Amino acid sequence: MSLGCDLIVLEELTSKAKQIQEDVLTKILKANANTEYLQRFLQGSSDKELFKKNVPVVSYEDVKPYIDRVANGEPSDIISGEPITAFFRSSGTSSGKQKIFPASKIFFENIQIIYTLGSLVMSKYFDGFKQGKVIMFTFTRPMSTTPCGLPLAPALTSFTKSEYYRSLATKSTCPLQIILCPDTKQSMYCQLLCGLVQREEVVRVGATFGSVLVQVIHFLENYWKELASNIRSGHVSEWITDLSCQDSVSTILVEPNPELAALIENGCGQKSWQGIVSRLWPKAKCIDAIVTGSMSQYISALEFYTSNKLPLVSKAYASSEAYFGLNLEPLSKPQQVSYTFLPNMSYFEFIDVDVDGLTTEGEIVDLVNVKLGHYYEPLVTNFSGLHRCRVGDVLQVTGFYNMAPKFRFVRRKTTVLSVYVESTTEEDLLKALAQATVVLESSDLMTTGFTSYADISTVPGHYVFYLELKAKANSNITNVLPLDNNVLVECCCVMEESMNGAYRLFRSKDEHIGALEIRIVQQGTFDSLMHFFVSRGTSVVQYKTPMCINSAEALKVLEDKVIARFFSDKSPPI
Numbered sequence: 095m096s097l098g099c100d101l102i103v104l105e106e107l108t109s110k111a112k113q114i115q116e117d118v119l120t121k122i123l124k125a126n127a128n129t130e131y132l133q134r135f136l137q138g139s140s141d142k143e144l145f146k147k148n149v150p151v152v153s154y155e156d157v158k159p160y161i162d163r164v165a166n167g168e169p170s171d172i173i174s175g176e177p178i179t180a181f182f183r184s185s186g187t188s189s190g191k192q193k194i195f196p197a198s199k200i201f202f203e204n205i206q207i208i209y210t211l212g213s214l215v216m217s218k219y220f221d222g223f224k225q226g227k228v229i230m231f232t233f234t235r236p237m238s239t240t241p242c243g244l245p246l247a248p249a250l251t252s253f254t255k256s257e258y259y260r261s262l263a264t265k266s267t268c269p270l271q272i273i274l275c276p277d278t279k280q281s282m283y284c285q286l287l288c289g290l291v292q293r294e295e296v297v298r299v300g301a302t303f304g305s306v307l308v309q310v311i312h313f314l315e316n317y318w319k320e321l322a323s324n325i326r327s328g329h330v331s332e333w334i335t336d337l338s339c340q341d342s343v344s345t346i347l348v349e350p351n352p353e354l355a356a357l358i359e360n361g362c363g364q365k366s367w368q369g370i371v372s373r374l375w376p377k378a379k380c381i382d383a384i385v386t387g388s389m390s391q392y393i394s395a396l397e398f399y400t401s402n403k404l405p406l407v408s409k410a411y412a413s414s415e416a417y418f419g420l421n422l423e424p425l426s427k428p429q430q431v432s433y434t435f436l437p438n439m440s441y442f443e444f445i446d447v448d449v450d451g452l453t454t455e456g457e458i459v460d461l462v463n464v465k466l467g468h469y470y471e472p473l474v475t476n477f478s479g480l481h482r483c484r485v486g487d488v489l490q491v492t493g494f495y496n497m498a499p500k501f502r503f504v505r506r507k508t509t510v511l512s513v514y515v516e517s518t519t520e521e522d523l524l525k526a527l528a529q530a531t532v533v534l535e536s537s538d539l540m541t542t543g544f545t546s547y548a549d550i551s552t553v554p555g556h557y558v559f560y561l562e563l564k565a566k567a568n569s570n571i572t573n574v575l576p577l578d579n580n581v582l583v584e585c586c587c588v589m590e591e592s593m594n595g596a597y598r599l600f601r602s603k604d605e606h607i608g609a610l611e612i613r614i615v616q617q618g619t620f621d622s623l624m625h626f627f628v629s630r631g632t633s634v635v636q637y638k639t640p641m642c643i644n645s646a647e648a649l650k651v652l653e654d655k656v657i658a659r660f661f662s663d664k665s666p667p668i
C-alpha cells in the first residue's frame with residue numbers, strides 16, 4: 095500500500111477482507127514453511143488447510159523457547175523465513191509478565207499504515223486537521239540488545255527511532271531529538287515547552303494511552319511557573335542539560351515572549367484546572383489517546399481537564415504481537431468505541447469464549463466469520479514467527495465495516511483478582527471503579543490513579559483498592575485529607591454491590607471474602623508506580639497501569655504512600 099493513500103484504500107481493504115486474509119496466510123506460510131517450528135507440523139507444506147489442522151494454538155510460553163534461541167544467536171529460520179532484525183519488549187503491565195517478540199520490517203510497515211490511515215480517518219471527522227500541528231507526548235527508552243546483539247526495545251520505541259517514523263512526524267510541535275532524549279523528565283518538559291510556544295497552531299493533543307496524558311498534566315501542574323518563566327526570558331532552564339534538547343528548544347523558543355508567558359500563567363494560575371487543555375490549546379479539536387480497556391479509568395480525569403468539550407479519541411488497537419485495527423468512528427463515546435480489524439496486518443483467527451471469558455475452547459473462526467455479539471480471544475499468525483498465538487484479550491463483535499468485523503475491547507482474559515473461588519475480571523474492576531467514581535464526583539473528588547490487590551494475609555482474604563484522589567475545585571490542594579469517612583465507606587459499598595454474583599455470594603457470608611478495603615495513597619504515587627515499572631524496562635509510552643498488583647516490590651511502592659484506609663460496613667445484596 096502506498097503511503098500517499100486515501101480512504102479508498104480502507105474501503106478496499108475492508109471489502110476484500112476475506113481474500114486479503116487468505117493472501118496474507120499464503121504469504122506467511124510460503125515464507126515460513128521451512129522454519130524449524132513449522133516443519134514440525136507441516137513438513138515443509140504451505141497448505142492452508144493443513145496449517146489449520148496441524149499447527150497448534152499456543153500461548154507465548156509455548157513459543158518462548160524458540161524465540162529465546164533466536165535472541166541468543168541461533169538463526170532466524172528457527173521461527174521465521176524473514177530475517178528477524180529486532181525484538182520488541184512488551185510492556186508486561188497488563189499481562190503481568192514482560193515478553194519479547196521477534197520483529198521484522200513488515201511490522202514497522204504495518205505501524206506506518208495504521209498511522210497513515212488513522213490520520214486520514216481523523217481528517218475526515220475534524221475540519222482543519224491537516225493544516226494544524228499535533229502534540230503527541232511520546233517518549234523513548236534507550237535500546238538494549240539481545241545476547242546475540244539484535245536491538246531490543248518496546249515496539250513504539252523501536253518504531254519512533256526508525257526511519258518509518260520520520261515521514262509521519264512532520265506535524266509535530268516537537269523536534270524529533272527531544273522525543274529521542276532518554277531522560278523522560280527533560281523530554282517531557284521540553285515537549286511541553288515547544289507545545290506551549292506553538293499553542294495557537296495545535297489542533298490535536300494526545301499520547302498513545304490516556305494514562306500518559308494524565309501524567310503529563312500532573313507534571314505541568316508542578317512546572318507551569320517555570321515553563322512560563324522560560325517563555326518570558328526566551329531561554330530554557332539550566333537543568334535541561336541534554337544538548338539535543340537544548341538545541342531543539344532553541345529552534346522553537348527563539349525569543350522572549352512575555353505576552354505568552356502571562357497567558358500561560360493566567361490559564362494555569364486559576365484555582366481549578368477544569369478545562370485546562372482547552373485553555374492552553376484553544377484550537378485543539380480532540381484528545382488523541384486510548385481510553386478503552388484498562389485505560390477507561392482515566393476518562394473522568396481527561397473529561398475534567400477538557401471540561402467535557404473535546405472528544406476523547408481512542409484511535410487504534412495494537413500489541414507487540416500485531417497491529418489489529420482502527421476506530422473508524424473517532425467521535426464515538428469512549429464506552430462505545432469499536433476497532434475495525436484491518437485484514438492486511440496479520441492473519442487473524444478467533445476463539446469463541448463465553449461472556450465471562452472462560453475459554454470453553456469453542457470454535458476457532460476466521461476474521462470474516464465472527465458472529466455479531468459473540469466474545470472472542472484473537473489468535474495471531476504474523477510475518478515474524480508467531481503462529482496461532484493467543485493474545486490474551488477478550489473482544490466482542492459489535493458490527494462490520496464492509497466485510498471486516500468491528501470489536502469492542504472487553505478486557506484482558508486472565509482473572510485479575512480472586513481470594514476464594516470467585517473470579518473477578520478486569521471488566522468487573524472497572525465497573526466497580528465507575529460506581530465509586532460517581533460517589534467521589536458528588537463530593538468534588540476525582541480519581542487519578544487506581545489499582546487493586548488480593549490481600550490473602552487476612553482471614554478471610556479481601557480485596558484492596560488503591561486510589562489516588564484529587565480535589566476538582568481547587569487544583570492547588572495537593573492533600574485531599576481530611577477525607578469524609580461516609581463518602582469513602584459508601585465507595586467501598588457501591589464497589590462491592592457492583593461485583594459479580596460469586597463475589598457477592600461469598601462475601602455475604604463473611605467467612606470466605608472479607609470487607610472490601612480502599613487505601614488512599616498520596617498524590618504522585620501512581621507516577622512513582624509508573625517509574626518503578628519503567629525502571630524495569632517498560633516504556634512510558636506503552637505503560638498501562640496494572641489493574642492488579644502481583645509483585646511485592648510494586649506493592650511496596652504503593653504501601654509506602656498509604657494515607658488512609660476505609661472498609662465497607664455491610665455485605666452487598668446477593
Ligand code: AMP
Nearest residue numbers: 184185384386387410411412413414503
Ligand atoms: P503491549 O504488547 O505492551 O503493547 O500491550 C498490548 C496490550 O495492550 C493489548 O493486548 C491490550 O491488552 C492492550 N491494548 C492495546 N491497545 C488497546 C486499546 N485500544 N484498548 C484497550 N487495550 C489496548
